[in-house]
Amino acid sequence: MTASSQPTDSQSTDSQEINLEDFETKHRSGTWLNRLVFSLSVFLAIAHIYINTIATLPELWVSAFHFAGFGALCALLVPAHPKWRDSKVAMFFDGALVLTLIGMVLYIIFFEDALYARGVTFNNADWVVSSVAVLLSLELIRRTSGWFIPLLILVALSYVVVWGKWLGGIFNFPGLSLETLLYRSFFSTDGMFGSISRISWSFVFMFILFGAFLVKSGAGDFIINLSRSLASKMIGGPGFVAVLGSGLMGSVSGSSVANTVSTGVITIPLMRKAGFPARFSAGIEAAASTGGQLMPPVMGAGAFIMASYTQVSYVTIISVAAIPALLYFLSVGFFVRVEAKRSKVIATENDDAVVVSNVLKEGWHHVIPLGILVTLLIQGFTPTYAAGLGIISVIAASFLSKKHRMGPAAIVDAMAQGAKNMSTTAVLLVGIGLVVNVISTTGVGNTFSLLISDWAGGSLFFTIVLVAIASLVLGMGLPVTASYIVLGTLSAPALFNLIAESQLLEMMASGSLPEAASAVFMLVDPSALATLAQGMPMEQAEALLAQVPNDFKGMLMDQALGAQSVAMILVTAHMIIFWLSQDSNVTPPVCLTAFAAAAIAKTPPMLTGMTAWKLAKGLYIVPLLMAYTPLIGGDPETLLRLTFFAIFGMYALVAAMEGYLEDKLSIMPRVVMLVASIMMLWPNLDLWIQCIGLVLFIGLFVIGNKSYKKSM
Incomplete structure (x- = not known):
């Protein structure tokens, strides 16, 4: 059996996979419907190629068409309930859903200008269409990805309108009217048809x-x-x-x-x-x-x-x-x-x-x-x-x-x-746009970032741990891409600030802070300028940086680190979150990738998940290297050194975990191997320390190889 002979429809999402071919052939066995699905699929492909290469259409129209087209495809492929399958009631319901989606697109195209002519005041039709569009998004996501994401969207939307005002403390939100929320969710380019939808259709x-x-x-x-x-x-x-x-x-x-x-x-x-x-x-x-x-x-x-x-x-x-x-x-x-x-x-x-x-x-x-x-x-x-x-x-x-x-x-x-x-990716990303809109509208993203920093006590390591835990929890119900979008919106600012501040503190401690950046500290403590030029203890640098108002920290980072470095730090923060978002694929209790492999190997799913989790340890080690070293955006010489020692360091760590290298490792060689891995992976150690770790690894490797050959 070859790879191409396998169904590839499951490539449509990245965690909550749906075998669309199975739905098409079993759940929807009527040949006329199969021909309709095929024709609609081809039409959507041609239309999107045209949109992305030739057409110059308003992005709101394109996003609405994108959602309606793939929403209709999902409605035809995936029944509202498995028991309904080919019942006439289900087909009638799905037909009405498809027609409603078409009507939604036509309404945006022909009546959007009328809404602005009324001063963005809703009439009855605006209320109905926008409300139904949001409900359709929830229903289509429920069909393809389960209940978790629709419930998450409902919680987010109700926070804006209903219960945000009831909360005390930093999460209190005065609230918006339902009309404003529906406008931002449906008619603007911030909600369903915002940047996430634009990325989806392009x-x-x-x-x-x-x-x-x-x-x-x-x-x-x-x-x-x-x-x-x-x-x-x-x-x-x-x-x-x-x-x-x-x-x-x-x-x-x-x-x-x-x-x-x-x-x-x-x-x-x-x-x-x-x-x-x-x-x-x-x-x-x-x-x-x-x-x-x-x-x-x-x-x-x-x-x-x-x-x-x-x-x-x-x-x-x-x-x-x-x-x-x-x-x-x-x-x-x-x-x-x-x-x-x-x-x-x-x-x-x-x-x-x-x-x-x-x-x-x-x-x-x-x-x-x-x-x-x-x-x-x-x-x-x-x-x-x-x-x-x-x-x-x-x-x-x-x-x-x-x-x-x-x-x-x-x-x-x-x-x-x-x-x-x-199809399933499209409706999912459009729906996630509703959550992203709530996060940006309410400022919850900044609040959550501050909360993470507070919980972690300003520690970059514990911040990464908290993000990893959050990604695992979200990954139980969200596909990887959706989990990254939500986590990136919520926690990337906190991670970015901590990584940037750690690099800034190193410059302050070493006395390598540029003169233009040092001038910012005149607003805080002019007497510290002389000490900054020579370098200062890390504790003193932390205390001095803590006195800088938040409004000036962005300018300080730009002047000290440079625009290019700041951009790479932002990429590093997002890359760490993206990597950590993958862990739900291989981490029990919900690890669909491991479960799929277990089905092929005929092994216990949960035990297979534990094995996959152990084998995927790079998902945690590499993000730590990103955070504490210039693995993202470093100069070629630095990258070469980092990569060289990271390769041998991870090999040593694997040997220490498994108790085996070229031959079985007893307790003492296993401890030595662990020490060698730390010496090669720990950030910012002197070159001679890393070389000692490499020598220890090579020595045990050679000894084990000789022992292995004798036993063969």
Whole structure:
């Protein structure tokens, strides 16, 4: 069975995955309805391509059309209740829902000007349409993602209108009228049809469509076969096939569960056959597939949303994300090697079909679209333009293959598949826009950031721990992208301030603060200027910085750190949150990626989740490196040193955790290995200390390798 033969519809979301093909064939078995779904999917794909390449339409109209179109597709694909399925009542209800969505779009197009002509005063029709639109959003999200997100949206909206005024303290909000709330939610570009919706119908859709074309062209088979050809002869080769294949596939699909489903059906049986334990095989696939969303160039929807939040270019985002992603996949690979040694997994021989030369000969053309995509992005073209040309290049490159040439039928199928892949993501992101609107309107984001800082006592480490806990709780009900949006809005300011202040304090303590920045302290303590020039104890620097009014801290950071560094710190804060948002994929009790892998491996889901959680430790280590070192945005020399020691440091940590390197480690060597990992991973240590840690690791590695060879 090949990767491309698996259903790829589940790529539409990143945590709460829906098998749309199953709904279409089982829940909606009528052929006329299947033809309607197919036609609507193709129409939506063509319309969005037109919107993103040629059309110049008001963004509010486009966002409303985006929501209505994919909302109608969800209504046709997913029944209101599984027991209803093909009942006439359900079909009538869904038909009415689709017609209501169409009416909503037409109302915005033809009656928006009339609303402004009345001075933004609602008439009866405005009340009905805006209220029904919000309710439709809740219902469509309930169908595709369960009750958690609709309840979260209702709590947020009611906070603005009803119970915010009842709260005391920092969360007290005087309240807005229901009319104002509905206007901001529906008619403005702040709510349902705000920036999140704009990202959804532009960047996210175009790249999901690009991924659908790649899969249709046979790229999935090529990725798996290339991974097998490169890794199968290594010690623990099938495990490395899972790591490579999931990383490459995830860079296209951006969906962890879809990654597991499409690659796991091949890699998990391969690992089992080679001698890996079943639960370990499933855990490796889940951990590797989770990393797919961290791998450039796509990174799910997160990279596009991050670029929008930080106002840093998409190219910069994916370029600084590359090294952290590499470190994560290496950390998973280290677990593979250690387990392969322990389980005496031997290298396997390739058959002719997966020899590197044969794989490249048959599928080298699949590299062309990715090369064109990355080149266009680097050259400064917009992501939507790059994705559009990338789709054209997929079609053109397919004619270099004899097996997967994309004629008109294949092109239409790919467009339909891409639209179906997008359907649940579209309605979800539009609905999350309601929560983001409430956060920005009420100022809860700033309040929550201050609260996090207060709870953490100003500690950057404990702030990251709190964000990790919050991401895990939110991840039990929210898909990864939605969890990142909510957490990024709430906690990114606090994380940004703490990282920036830590760098500022280091400059104050070392006496390297620029003169222009030192002048700000004249407003606080003019007598401290002389001490600042020479450097001061960290405690004194903290006390001095605490006296600077908050209104001046932003200016102080800009002058001390520079605009480029401040931008990279903001990216670092969002990248940490994005990484931590992935942990719900592999952390019990709700870890859908691990559960999907367990279903393939036929292992206990919860125990598989625990194994995947252990194997995905890079999700916590790498964000700490981001926070305390210039892993994001550092100069090449610094990045080279950080990366070099981080690789060996994580390998040493894996060995210490597993009690095995090249051979079994007794208690004392295990402790030494833990110390060596700390010496290489701990931030800002002297080079000679890191080198001592490296020597300890290499020494134990050589000794263990000799012992392992004797036992063979």
